[in-house]
Amino acid sequence: MKIDRLETIHLCFEYDEGFTYAGGTCSARVTTLVLVHTDTGAVGIGSGYSHPGLMELVLQHQLAPFLQGEDPTQVEALWEKMYRITRWYGRKGAAMTAIGALDTALWDLRGQAAGQPVWRLLGGQRSTCPAYASALLWNDVDALAAEAARHIENGFRRVKMRLGRSSEYDVAAVQAVRQAIGPDNDMLVDGSMRYNNQTAREMAAQLETHSAFWFEEPFEPENLEAFTSLRQDVRVPLAAGENEFGLQGFKELIRNQAVDIVQPDASRCGGITETKRVADAAQAAGLRVATHSWSDALAIVANAHVISNAPNGITVEVDQTGNPLVEQLLNEPLEISDGQLALSEAPGLGVSLNQAVIESHRLSDPFNLANGSYSDMVFGPDFFRPAGPYV
Ligand SMILES: [Mg+2]
The missing domain is CATH 3.20.20.120 (Enolase-like C-terminal domain)
Incomplete structure (x- = not known):
């Protein structure tokens, strides 16, 4: 089995009312899915939670060319490779999150190949x-x-x-x-x-x-x-x-x-x-x-x-x-x-994606998020309203 290509899907959900927390009022949530497509037709899925644009940059513009043609079941070796490639700007933060999303998808493929749950x-x-x-x-x-x-x-x-x-x-x-x-x-x-x-x-x-x-x-x-x-x-x-x-x-x-x-x-x-x-x-x-x-x-x-x-x-x-x-x-x-x-007894992670939910929440441009408070990330100064001092 060899890696053919990566597919990235960025999702966004906007609350009607949201919730109040120390960062203000949360209005929306985001996540990024990574699908690792292989030459056998098997697909591994993983996800990462960070800035969608940074995820897209690291996954597609940096890591994807290095993964193409590799054996996805060599999970730890590929992890080391991805870590070294991103070390200069990585180690912590979005690059590590992107590596992790891919790593989870590779584990899914390893499980599928072995016929065993992860x-x-x-x-x-x-x-x-x-x-x-x-x-x-x-x-x-x-x-x-x-x-x-x-x-x-x-x-x-x-x-x-x-x-x-x-x-x-x-x-x-x-x-x-x-x-x-x-x-x-x-x-x-x-x-x-x-x-x-x-x-x-x-x-x-x-x-x-x-x-x-x-x-x-x-x-x-x-x-x-x-x-x-x-x-x-x-x-x-x-x-x-x-x-x-x-x-x-x-x-x-x-x-x-x-x-x-x-x-x-x-x-x-x-x-x-x-x-x-x-x-x-x-x-x-x-x-x-x-x-x-x-x-x-x-x-x-x-x-x-x-x-x-x-x-x-x-x-x-x-x-x-x-x-x-x-x-x-x-x-x-x-x-x-x-x-x-x-947890499922099915091989890999044992789960599959609901296409209808993906289509209704797909972000068209990960580099261009609507202003809002996304719980852990804020876009637009109007939404930066942390709570006052604790008394
Ligand atoms: Mg916490």
């Missing part, structure tokens, strides 16, 4: 993966409680909420969600990078009282010293990694003893290959791993193939904000029951 090729024995509902953005507290209860009714056993709005709100929101989901389900909180050393300790005390499962990104990702210091003082597990790339980046988190739980994302940090390496490095350091996902269903599935069988794998993130790129992108919808995401 999770089994990674050494696994079980086709399910614990998953959590990720939503509960800044809202009024009663609505938050009702929403949390709904996620539990829908089969989740873990929910993640966003804090960092104000001290008063945070305390009320945590109490309300804990009450809504009861003591037997897990409450995860994302600090939205909004705390300082003192407010993080105050919040951690609240989270310990309400038995939070983890405290994610209380600080900006560059501030590793603050993570390390906080971790020595509190008992709630700290989590971070959605802003980190590559094994080298995660080694820095691990070396600094900054977190209890690392959060790589195959659709951001370097694909299935690199997410597995990060999970292994965390395991060697006695840490747990729980993947981030905030883009599309294919990314969630790719992450779940790694987490389902990692000895230190805890859970995968499933966006529950009403995003069709998550809920409808695949012909095989994500099914959660009793907190577990089901």
